[in-house]
Amino acid sequence: MAAPKRGQILNAALGLFEAKGYGGTAVPEIAQAAGVAVGTIYRYFPTKEALVRALLADCQTRFEADVLAPVPPTATPRATFRLYWRRMAQFARSFPVAYRFLDLHDHAAYRDPSAAPQGEALTAALRDLVARGRREGAMKALDPTLVMALLRGALAGLARHASPDGVLPPARVEEMEDCLWNAVAARG
Amino acid sequence: MAAPKRGQILNAALGLFEAKGYGGTAVPEIAQAAGVAVGTIYRYFPTKEALVRALLADCQTRFEADVLAPVPPTATPRATFRLYWRRMAQFARSFPVAYRFLDLHDHAAYRDPSAAPQGEALTAALRDLVARGRREGAMKALDPTLVMALLRGALAGLARHASPDGVLPPARVEEMEDCLWNAVAARG
Amino acid sequence: MAAPKRGQILNAALGLFEAKGYGGTAVPEIAQAAGVAVGTIYRYFPTKEALVRALLADCQTRFEADVLAPVPPTATPRATFRLYWRRMAQFARSFPVAYRFLDLHDHAAYRDPSAAPQGEALTAALRDLVARGRREGAMKALDPTLVMALLRGALAGLARHASPDGVLPPARVEEMEDCLWNAVAARG
Amino acid sequence: MAAPKRGQILNAALGLFEAKGYGGTAVPEIAQAAGVAVGTIYRYFPTKEALVRALLADCQTRFEADVLAPVPPTATPRATFRLYWRRMAQFARSFPVAYRFLDLHDHAAYRDPSAAPQGEALTAALRDLVARGRREGAMKALDPTLVMALLRGALAGLARHASPDGVLPPARVEEMEDCLWNAVAARG
DNA sequence: GATGAATGAGGCTTCATTCAT
DNA sequence: GATGAATGAAGCCTCATTCAT
Numbered sequence: 001m002a003a004p005k006r007g008q009i010l011n012a013a014l015g016l017f018e019a020k021g022y023g024g025t026a027v028p029e030i031a032q033a034a035g036v037a038v039g040t041i042y043r044y045f046p047t048k049e050a051l052v053r054a055l056l057a058d059c060q061t062r063f064e065a066d067v068l069a070p071v072p073p074t075a076t077p078r079a080t081f082r083l084y085w086r087r088m089a090q091f092a093r094s095f096p097v098a099y100r101f102l103d104l105h106d107h108a109a110y111r112d113p114s115a116a117p118q119g120e121a122l123t124a125a126l127r128d129l130v131a132r133g134r135r136e137g138a139m140k141a142l143d144p145t146l147v148m149a150l151l152r153g154a155l156a157g158l159a160r161h162a163s164p165d166g167v168l169p170p171a172r173v174e175e176m177e178d179c180l181w182n183a184v185a186a187r188g
Numbered sequence: 189m190a191a192p193k194r195g196q197i198l199n200a201a202l203g204l205f206e207a208k209g210y211g212g213t214a215v216p217e218i219a220q221a222a223g224v225a226v227g228t229i230y231r232y233f234p235t236k237e238a239l240v241r242a243l244l245a246d247c248q249t250r251f252e253a254d255v256l257a258p259v260p261p262t263a264t265p266r267a268t269f270r271l272y273w274r275r276m277a278q279f280a281r282s283f284p285v286a287y288r289f290l291d292l293h294d295h296a297a298y299r300d301p302s303a304a305p306q307g308e309a310l311t312a313a314l315r316d317l318v319a320r321g322r323r324e325g326a327m328k329a330l331d332p333t334l335v336m337a338l339l340r341g342a343l344a345g346l347a348r349h350a351s352p353d354g355v356l357p358p359a360r361v362e363e364m365e366d367c368l369w370n371a372v373a374a375r376g
Numbered sequence: 377m378a379a380p381k382r383g384q385i386l387n388a389a390l391g392l393f394e395a396k397g398y399g400g401t402a403v404p405e406i407a408q409a410a411g412v413a414v415g416t417i418y419r420y421f422p423t424k425e426a427l428v429r430a431l432l433a434d435c436q437t438r439f440e441a442d443v444l445a446p447v448p449p450t451a452t453p454r455a456t457f458r459l460y461w462r463r464m465a466q467f468a469r470s471f472p473v474a475y476r477f478l479d480l481h482d483h484a485a486y487r488d489p490s491a492a493p494q495g496e497a498l499t500a501a502l503r504d505l506v507a508r509g510r511r512e513g514a515m516k517a518l519d520p521t522l523v524m525a526l527l528r529g530a531l532a533g534l535a536r537h538a539s540p541d542g543v544l545p546p547a548r549v550e551e552m553e554d555c556l557w558n559a560v561a562a563r564g
Numbered sequence: 565m566a567a568p569k570r571g572q573i574l575n576a577a578l579g580l581f582e583a584k585g586y587g588g589t590a591v592p593e594i595a596q597a598a599g600v601a602v603g604t605i606y607r608y609f610p611t612k613e614a615l616v617r618a619l620l621a622d623c624q625t626r627f628e629a630d631v632l633a634p635v636p637p638t639a640t641p642r643a644t645f646r647l648y649w650r651r652m653a654q655f656a657r658s659f660p661v662a663y664r665f666l667d668l669h670d671h672a673a674y675r676d677p678s679a680a681p682q683g684e685a686l687t688a689a690l691r692d693l694v695a696r697g698r699r700e701g702a703m704k705a706l707d708p709t710l711v712m713a714l715l716r717g718a719l720a721g722l723a724r725h726a727s728p729d730g731v732l733p734p735a736r737v738e739e740m741e742d743c744l745w746n747a748v749a750a751r752g
Numbered sequence: 753g754a755t756g757a758a759t760g761a762g763g764c765t766t767c768a769t770t771c772a773t
Numbered sequence: 774g775a776t777g778a779a780t781g782a783a784g785c786c787t788c789a790t791t792c793a794t
Contacts, residue, residue, distance in 0.1 A: 413780045418764095521726040526740070526743065532717050532721070538710055
């Protein structure tokens with residue numbers, strides 16, 4: 001199995017970055033939380049910045065992997081839409097720290113400019129969904145980036161503005177899903 | 189009129205915080221950008237943190253003031269909804285730096301925990317809107333925080349995921365408004 | 377008068393670098409010896425390396441200025457040669473720390489590669505001396521760099537190999553001068 | 565024969581110390597250059613400092629051994645003097661790295677204070693040479709340490725101030741030898 | 753004997769804050 | 774009120790050394 005210390009470090013860093021921000025977290029703090037020596041961190045990451053970047057990439061990858069898991073081929077656009085939304089919400093509920101880290105922090109500051117713009121894959125999936133939904137008369141003709149903005153924005157908004165203690169209330173998640181579908185559905 | 193240096197300092201700080209983050213901006217840097225001496229900053233703000241907080245409060249206040257400007261009493265719920273959305277988008281387009289700063293930092297570690305949770309006033313306004321919309325059969329019965337989440341989330345999503353160069357495209361803004369109304373409207 | 381702290385810092389650094397080497401001297405140590413705070417050093421020198429470089433340049437400049445002070449126009453080549461040598465030795469005796477620092481560090485890895493190769497001016501002066509000495513039949517036709525190597529080398533050798541406690545014994549200095557003139561004089 | 569790794573380590577260390585200085589060279593770097601693991605170095609040398617010291621001793625020993633190889637008993641003082649000088653220059657040309665390491669680096673910092681002062685044996689040889697040269701009327705009555713200073717200093721001066729690319733030009737070496745003999749010879 | 757991952761003291765440097773002018 | 778030189782705590786990172794394999 002891969003070096004376990006690397007994982008410990010990433011884990012500890014995630015928790016601290018989410019709680020106190022990148023600039024507010026000292027490397028020795030991470031080391032202590034991870035149960036390793038300071039120097040050990042530098043065996044795995046050349047730089048504090050490289051560490052956040054790796055973390056960011058990790059979280060994004062996992063988020064996309066979760067959301068874009070295979071969809072039953074028989075699923076209607078309506079069902080597919082709901083699936084995507086629920087998976088996004090599920091991720092946010094299962095890994096609240098990782099989700100908030102992804103959503104809330106000022107990643108621009110340490111984002112690798114050469115990295116692929118985040119959400120590429122999700123946008124592509126939405127493009128397919130919209131195309132098919134439209135062909136079948138179920139959805140409006142919307143730009144996929146707008147749908148993306150709507151979904152991610154609504155989830156983030158929920159997490160920020162409608163979650164006591166940062167926990168997404170399942171009822172709200174379902175209520176929101178209903179609203180969102182109406183937002184993109186072809187008007188009956 | 190109030191000391192002009194205070195404004196210069198807040199302005200310079202806003203630009204730098206947005207561009208480089210709070211932790212990435214040094215106080216002397218702010219002083220230079222503001223055209224004042226370092227010590228002067230400490231005449232107006234006891235602490236760097238107090239400076240961000242003041243900035244944050246400023247931006248929030250201005251945002252809410254803009255959005256919650258008087259609404260014609262004759263406006264229908266539909267028109268009021270549109271007005272709110274357009275004003276939010278207008279703020280984001282007029283003061284992109286302030287808007288991004290708000291979006292990225294409103295959750296941040298250095299927020300005053302005792303401060304009133306942001307968006308209080310806007311939530312109240314939405315509560316009224318929903319109540320009236322519902323009475324008139326135009327809107328669904330939704331929790332106002334959910335509507336808040338939807339509006340702010342969608343705007344942030346648009347700014348993040350659908351804005352080349354960070355500029356909100358007016359067409360997208362209108363397209364989104366249409367979607368959002370469908371999200372909250374009573375089904376015909 | 378110029379910032380006195382700069383001088384204090386250079387002085388303290390000179391003593392420590394000479395005694396313990398560049399790598400063996402910590403910046404806080406320099407600060408303490410100079411009677412200033414660590415941060416103050418960085419107001420005057422952007423880097424520890426910039427500090428050595430400034431020090432090196434300072435010492436070199438002073439050394440050359442001392443040695444190349446005006447020579448009486450009536451001085452014979454013999455007298456001029458003696459004058460140069462005595463001034464070099466005088467510098468080494470008056471500023472032993474600076475002299476040893478120069479001797480040990482002029483080649484060091486942290487020298488500014490773009491800096492003028494040291495000894496430029498002294499070599500030029502020796503070129504003139506040799507030319508005139510030769511015209512007057514007093515000196516051999518030698519390459520000035522060789523004379524330079526001989527003078528500087530002999531002085532350094534004296535300081536290293538023939539100085540109890542690092543103090544140049546005046547008798548040895550004079551004895552050496554006699555030898556050196558024989559080394560370069562035209563054979564009678 | 566002795567462990568070959570020891571030699572590899574010393575060799576690698578010599579090259580790196582000469583190029584980057586003692587303080588500028590990391591032990592893992594030496595290990596890599598030597599093709600051994602870090603820990604291995606500590607099998608042969610208890611400490612980084614012990615390593616330099618061993619290196620220094622090695623180089624000095626070899627230098628003295630080369631220079632003080634047997635001299636034909638029939639050799640005149642003139643011939644002996646020339647032999648010593650040529651051997652010194654030969655060493656500097658054959659092992660430029662070792663020579664520069666010996667000459668240029670700030671060994672005082674890590675020199676074993678209890679070690680015999682370097683050059684003991686060479687000084688003794690020069691004492692004999694001077695004594696005999698004087699008896700035979702060929703040389704002046706000079707302190708042997710002065711002769712030592714003159715020879716080593718002149719060679720170092722040549723290497724530093726008259727060697728393009730650090731290579732001693734044979735012509736200069738011979739020219740210098742002539743000068744040096746005049747410096748110490750009894751005046752005819 | 754050899755290895756190299758792990759350690760943590762300590763080095764260089766930054767930067768929020770103070771205070772004498 | 775304004776200034777900016779000075780401060781020193783604290784941050785990031787390096788590297789000599791150890792030790793389990």
